[in-house]
Amino acid sequence: MSSVKKKITHLYWRAGFGISLKMLDQASESPLKITINKLINDAKNPELLDMPLPVYQKILKEGRTKKQQDVLRKKLNQENQDVKVKWIRKMVASDNPLLERMTLFWHGHFALVSGKSSHFTKTYLNTLRKHALGNFGDLVLAIARDPAMIHFLNNRQNKKGQPNENFARELLELFTIGIGHYTEEDVKEAARAFTGWRTDKKGNFLFSERHHDFDRKTFMGQTGTLDGTDIIRIVLENKQTAKFIATKVYRYFVNERIDEQHVQRLADVFYNSNYNIEKLMRTVFASDWFYADKNIGIKIKSPVDLLIGMMKTLQMDLKTDKSFFFIQKIMGQSLLNPPNVAGWPGGKNWIDSSTLIFRLNLAGYLFQNVQVDMAAKPEPEDKADRKIKLKLATTMDVSPILNYLSRLDEAAIFSTLSEWLIQADFHLEKTELDPFIRHKTRNHYVKSLLLRLMTLPEYQVC
Amino acid sequence: MDRRNFLKNTGLASTSLFVPQFLSGFNRNGFVQNGKNLIIVQWSGGNDGLNTVVPFHNDLYYKNRPTLAIPKKKVLKLNDDLGFNPMLSGLKSLYDDGLLTVINNVGYPNPVRSHFRSMDIWHTASSSDQYWQTGWLGRYLDNNNPDNVPHTALEIDDSLVLALKGQDKTGFAAANPARLKKAASNSFLKKVAHHHQHDHEENVAYLYKTLIDTQSSADYLTEQSKGYETKSRYPSTSIGKDLATIFNLIIRDTNTKIYYINMGGFDTHANQKNKQEKLLKQYSDAMKVFVKDLQKNKKLDDTLIMTFSEFGRRVKENSSHGTDHGTANNVFFMGGKLKNPGVFNEAPNLRKLDKGDLRYTVDFRKIYASVLKNWLGVNPGDVLLDSYKPLDII
Incomplete structure (x- = not known):
């Protein structure tokens, strides 16, 4: 393979989920810069997940018996699953690979377990899509106001006089600056600043004056009647936040083994552009070191990378939605159901004896439409002895x-x-x-x- | 440093990495392990501890459980305060023989009532505000598996629990070794494994190593489990079959030290009685056969069985004849070398509750510390990353 094609394939695997043979030919005829531009420009026009959610709409209306309500809740759960599958199918079908890749990356970063509301799940994914290549500060603010996140990290319970620190702690530890760069006191003060940030039933952000603590707070050396927006501003003023995100981006898109100089360069670009994600990603993809041999073919694909990559390559679809959940679960990456708010650790962590054998055999299962002789672990709520086995039926077009x-x-x-x-x-x-x-x-x-x-x-x- | 040098320096280029040592060890010496076995039984969903070990002398229990309480006369009495659920007659006989310890009120500070989160906490041994990525037994493997035997810790399942995942080493999952062997060792994957190069990049090398280890362990375990069939009659339930598999492997002296099995279905929010009692009976009946079988074959002194669940359930029953997620719970130990068989500590206090839930008095990490120090013979601090005082149970 020509070195140009090798570079483009690498770019498309990291910025998307692989590239078709035909597109590879086309892209190899123009300079790499043009290809990068196209990837980025496409992703700057995020197409949102758009699907009607009739069950959710219905459940908002009052006046039902408990039994009717229970039936509806079950349907809502199904609708929530539909949103997840819609997202996966979008990753496969989309011709906007960087948008899909960034959305997946941000989901791992702002990781949450979706609740029962299909609407909240959709809104959360669209928050990520909208800001995928935008401004990081805007993204963090949107996440702080996002109904699914408010729900997941208990900010509804965060009230004046009875603070709940869950969101404030993760904001600092996992979402922005990283552990070791703030004090326990900062967490407490940040929690006070986010009191009263909640949503209404429909998922609209709601600032509750009644529950907000308007008193003075001191956060990272700044004192005033700070609110959540101020906390985000202050934490972004600290260059360590740019470093923290640049490191995460480097480990995800380039190499788990950090090159201190390259990361520092990314952090500088990110900070000096006032946290412009597009600039950060453009710097990654346009750097010579991104295409160095030591960074190619060395990243263990996540289960979702593996599945989406295969499906795209083979123009494949799975005949039942259940298959999507089964495959994700048995390989250890169920989207919108990460192990915890820290997301998936990635790398060698994906691999143990059982996941590896499944991953190696996955193509065979999909090609041959076989009954998979394996059971996924049951959910804790499941009945006793429930084994989930599956026949993976597919369609493909080679x-x-x-x-x-x-x-x-x-x-x-x-x-x-x-x-x-x-x-x-x-x-x-x-x-x-x-x-x-x-x-x-x-x-x-x-x-x-x-x-x-x-x-x-x-x-x-x- | 170029890649080849880097690989050499990290030992990844060495061919010895690709030779499963336990196999050559077995061939040379007729490998005999003679060590101690630890068996962990996980009850998923949150078992209702109060209807398992019943505080039959406590009015509050009957007051809080108008439909679910077990009548005093049906309880299998352990002491003046506590007795087993009537389905646990098998366990009762083990208790009478001094082969069982009940520890009450086990939990951790700031308990979490989410299944996933609480199970994570039990698996990783973290505190409730810490997110750890490795399991406690995984970290034990990291520190104490010099021979790199992949099935040192074996889960009888198709996928591996977090508890058995370490930083560098992981346990091994096989619901059925022969089936895994089929999946891992088809002719193509055999060929692929034979064809690996020694200068693979680190991650690719790791994949090859895992593939080869898995094939070897699956072959080995398949052979070993063929070699012996227990003469006892195990119930044909899933737990019965799992325990029979484990028994056969113990008799064959494989180099598995830790076995892990999972029973699900304990999340009894509605119509709890039948669901829970069915599970308790399956567990108790199978366990009795297993323990007696080990005893008959002189293996019980080398075996320790621990049973836990991610949390107990609310003291007060709900309106659907079930119970909701709670906090502290009981943990069982079985084996021939228990230091204090019987009921280890005080019965749950139903008067001093925390928002309707039991308060823990024993941190589960003290139990882990006991297992690590007094059974596996390692320094608990290295695994638990903090110091917990072991209990006098083993």
């Missing part, structure tokens, strides 16, 4: 790949597909894989080669 390869012989197909799908150093020779590949027709060859390549440990990294 005709664009077949068309693209239609004039090539086996050797050329082998090198095209392996270079396209495998970012890691690749040592296998065609002859070594041949015994595992069907050679009857070109179609057989391409399909079985796709399957085998996607089963290699090397396919688990990008």
